[in-house]
Amino acid sequence: MVPVSYYVVLSALLFGLGVIGFLFKRNIITMFMAIELMLNAVNLAFIAFSRALGQLQGQVFVFFVIVVAAAEAAVGLAIVILIARNRKSLNIERVDLLKL
């Protein structure tokens, strides 16, 4: 039997990799994918704890997280298309209107 902590450590690793990807990538779409990776890491922790505590609420929340991720991907990718159309580039450093 795999201890829950192993799953949670894996979840933490994936979340950390997602943070690193978000900070280091310069492509908007790739940064978006890093966010999805972080959401997946959280889902793994939810399911591991749901299993450990013998309660199904965790799986319900994972379901909701997936739904919200789908909505977020739809709206976010629409915004990405808009940015690409206006800036003619996917580089995040070109989107600096709010930068001091």
Place this chain on the structure above:
Amino acid sequence: MTMLLFFALAAIAVAGAVSLILQRHPIHSALSLIVVMVALAGLYLLLGAEFISAVQIIVYAGAIMVLFVFVIMLLNAGEEERTNFSRMAAYVGLPLAAVLAAGLVYWTAHEGTGAAAPMQRPATRPLAMLLFQDYLFPFELTSILILVAILGAVVLARREEGRE
């Protein structure tokens, strides 16, 4: 056996995540992310969450990632440009991310231990009971959320009339 499967799937997931970061081409990153998601679906099966595992494959690896790949191809996204990326990210971001990951790993490794309780039956039926009875209202709200998201996406991505 379970241990072996866990470590194999965990290795695949972490390798996919590292590959996501290291690839310079967005389409390669997207394919790496699909690998991570399939590995996670296997882990969910291992944890006795069959329904979530299927949803992970269908919705995440199927719908969401197809959307990503579609947008990448639509925008004809090429190699990521090499820029002199901000020093802030190098000097603050990397240590911060490392500290975050190390802290989470340390904390979780020292806090909760104890083997996972064996799940008695396939949990899909109780999950449906929970979803459609106790959580019926949030469930219906998510459908409104999806509807609003679709409308927002359509409105945002629409090409304005008369400008082109």
